[in-house]
Amino acid sequence: MNKILLVIQREYLTRIQKKSFWVASLLGPILITAIYAVPIWLATQDKEVKRIEILDESGLFQMSDLVDKEVEFKLVKKPVSDLKSSFTKEGYAAFVHLPKDLLTHSKDIKIYSEKNLSLPLKSSIERVIEKKVRAILMKDAGIASEVYEKTQIEVSSETITVSEKGDETSSSSGGAMILAGVMGMLLYVTLLLYGSQVMNGVIEEKSSRIIEVIISSIKPYQLMLGKILGVGMVGLTQFLLWIVLTIGLSQVASKFYSANPMQQKVEQIKKGDPEVAKKIEDASPMAEVTKVIESTNIPLMVGGFLFYFLFGYLLYSSLFAAIGSAVESAAEAQQFTFIVMLPIILAFIMAQFTLQDPDSPMAFWASMIPFTSPINMMVRLPYGVPMWELATSMILLVVGFLGCSWISARIYRVGILMYGKKITVKEMAKWLFYKG
Amino acid sequence: MILSIQQVVKRYADHTALAGVSLEIPKGQIFGLLGPNGAGKTSLIRIINQITAPDEGQVLFDGELLQPKHVEQIGYLPEERGLYKKMKVGDQLMYLAQLKGLSKAEAQSRLKDWFIRLDIKDWWYKPVDDLSKGMQQKTQFIATVVHEPKLLILDEPFSGFDPINANMLKDEILGLKERGTTILFSTHRMESVEELCDSIALINHSQVVLTGEKEEVRNRFKQHAFEVSYSGELEESKAFDIISITPEKNKAVIKLTEPNQTNKAIAALIKQVDLFEFKEVIPSFNDIFIQVVAETK
Numbered sequence: 089m090n091k092i093l094l095v096i097q098r099e100y101l102t103r104i105q106k107k108s109f110w111v112a113s114l115l116g117p118i119l120i121t122a123i124y125a126v127p128i129w130l131a132t133q134d135k136e137v138k139r140i141e142i143l144d145e146s147g148l149f150q151m152s153d154l155v156d157k158e159v160e161f162k163l164v165k166k167p168v169s170d171l172k173s174s175f176t177k178e179g180y181a182a183f184v185h186l187p188k189d190l191l192t193h194s195k196d197i198k199i200y201s202e203k204n205l206s207l208p209l210k211s212s213i214e215r216v217i218e219k220k221v222r223a224i225l226m227k228d229a230g231i232a233s234e235v236y237e238k239t240q241i242e243v244s245s246e247t248i249t250v251s252e253k254g255d256e257t258s259s260s261s262g263g264a265m266i267l268a269g270v271m272g273m274l275l276y277v278t279l280l281l282y283g284s285q286v287m288n289g290v291i292e293e294k295s296s297r298i299i300e301v302i303i304s305s306i307k308p309y310q311l312m313l314g315k316i317l318g319v320g321m322v323g324l325t326q327f328l329l330w331i332v333l334t335i336g337l338s339q340v341a342s343k344f345y346s347a348n349p350m351q352q353k354v355e356q357i358k359k360g361d362p363e364v365a366k367k368i369e370d371a372s373p374m375a376e377v378t379k380v381i382e383s384t385n386i387p388l389m390v391g392g393f394l395f396y397f398l399f400g401y402l403l404y405s406s407l408f409a410a411i412g413s414a415v416e417s418a419a420e421a422q423q424f425t426f427i428v429m430l431p432i433i434l435a436f437i438m439a440q441f442t443l444q445d446p447d448s449p450m451a452f453w454a455s456m457i458p459f460t461s462p463i464n465m466m467v468r469l470p471y472g473v474p475m476w477e478l479a480t481s482m483i484l485l486v487v488g489f490l491g492c493s494w495i496s497a498r499i500y501r502v503g504i505l506m507y508g509k510k511i512t513v514k515e516m517a518k519w520l521f522y523k524g
Numbered sequence: 525m526i527l528s529i530q531q532v533v534k535r536y537a538d539h540t541a542l543a544g545v546s547l548e549i550p551k552g553q554i555f556g557l558l559g560p561n562g563a564g565k566t567s568l569i570r571i572i573n574q575i576t577a578p579d580e581g582q583v584l585f586d587g588e589l590l591q592p593k594h595v596e597q598i599g600y601l602p603e604e605r606g607l608y609k610k611m612k613v614g615d616q617l618m619y620l621a622q623l624k625g626l627s628k629a630e631a632q633s634r635l636k637d638w639f640i641r642l643d644i645k646d647w648w649y650k651p652v653d654d655l656s657k658g659m660q661q662k663t664q665f666i667a668t669v670v671h672e673p674k675l676l677i678l679d680e681p682f683s684g685f686d687p688i689n690a691n692m693l694k695d696e697i698l699g700l701k702e703r704g705t706t707i708l709f710s711t712h713r714m715e716s717v718e719e720l721c722d723s724i725a726l727i728n729h730s731q732v733v734l735t736g737e738k739e740e741v742r743n744r745f746k747q748h749a750f751e752v753s754y755s756g757e758l759e760e761s762k763a764f765d766i767i768s769i770t771p772e773k774n775k776a777v778i779k780l781t782e783p784n785q786t787n788k789a790i791a792a793l794i795k796q797v798d799l800f801e802f803k804e805v806i807p808s809f810n811d812i813f814i815q816v817v818a819e820t821k
Contacts, residue, residue, distance in 0.1 A: 094622050102611060297606030301667065304573040304600040305623035307592075505575070507604075518537060 099318025117333035290412030400462030413503030435460035458488025532581035541567035556721035596625035599673035614648035756797030
């Protein structure tokens, strides 16, 4: 036991002393923060107001019709050919040519611009024109404009999950989906990452020929177990660093965000009118995040994630270790790693479907079978999973891990001493039945 | 006996590596384990190191059935040996020493002594990658003996050593023997057998084909042949046969017709010639090795 601790210690210390560990630990949180901070930052930037000229041959538009937050319109009456040559010089981003028969030929509008028109600008222009044209058509059809205004309602729903006891929690389907996707992705990446680290560690010991000295001091399974646990702890340390650093960076980023002048304006409005304040709150992206956090059982998520990472990792890394033991170089390992990577990749592909429909039979089975359950159960968990399913899936995963590690340990103890032989899967299967 | 190997059988899928091997290795000796490649030496060494287990038979270590606790009393330097390339020499030796059951403090103090003794104090913080091959071999040797094992198993220890390091190693081996360590020494190099070993065992085709104390084995292979130099005309007699003769140098090798009748032969010789020199031809281990391996094919 003592000796396994020594192996764990060595595996752990040599890895966290590497520069690459710290680079990954720091880059991860920076990337995660950037992924949500950059769009928010961009959204809060003051937008430049674009100026657009309109040549209205239909004569339907007045200046009062042409109002938009981001676009400044100007009605002109010049020939198209003149406008073509003058609009850029006069500082307009584009000019719009509305045909005479706009009401019947609403698709014959032409927008001339020097550069390609951005999509938001194009839709801003179209929106303004559409609104006016629709109003006229409504009027012609005898519908009062008030009736039209009244029918312009927006539907928005609040999702609420109800437990068997009848407790209600306001939930967020979008948020759950994002959380599920992130956790599934994280498990996929880390299973592959740390699994292959274990494999490379085994190959290093075998190819450097230190293995024979080590296993004259400890049993091969002790070495394998120590290595797997040591690398697993490196993984957990990395998660911890990621969580702490991401929270830290987010705090810094949100400080920066609230110092933004526009955000201050919003704060002022909030103070003035509580109703408006609530609306703004609900519409902001932070509200969604808060909602997810409120509606999620955080201890269950964290506990579930750690459990599925740990046992998923143990299962796969023991198989990776077995492959590492059978080969003499990383290049030679490639043909076999595919066998182990296939179920991980399959699990990840299945997770995309589980994400869409977490209660489908496929999602159910994918979250039960030990090889695919770590990723798929983590994807299902934010949506809510019956306790018995979770418990069954966990028990099956532990059983799967014990089975895989038994197989791996038997391959490993033979493989590490096997040199100069071309190894096949059939050969490895034979090793399972070798005695001591 | 430090090691008593009894009827050990080890089978692999396609061949039998050891077919009922029995050996007694006395305490405090340097014991040579000889044999051609593929004879089963490494299989036997791995069983003693408990890397693999025998299919049949048993091994007693110091009178007890071999068990995991004994690894702390055995030091093993494999033929194919390596180190963790990226680890520092000091860290690496600390790790290996603790795996052999030394406490951290004990490992540290013993390693420091070794570093001073082999004059390599400034290596402690060097990564193994930066060491020359000779330096790595010193490091490996320290790892093998730092826990002061009762039994030291050296598989081709001199392979790849330059003469200076080989000499250092030889002195260390002899020093360890003086301090009571038993050394099991597997090699092809017969000159180191002649020089260092007290007893030998020769393994061929998975079986022990020859074992005993060095001098006793040599006596067994004596041809009762003598090298003589003389003046005069040498002819065969009843007491001896001439095996080879170089008349121009007045030298010959004779063989007694009856073992141990040396005086009869001398008497016959001095009747024929003036005898200057009469010396027994001692068989070398090289000759013995080749002869036995050929006989047991």
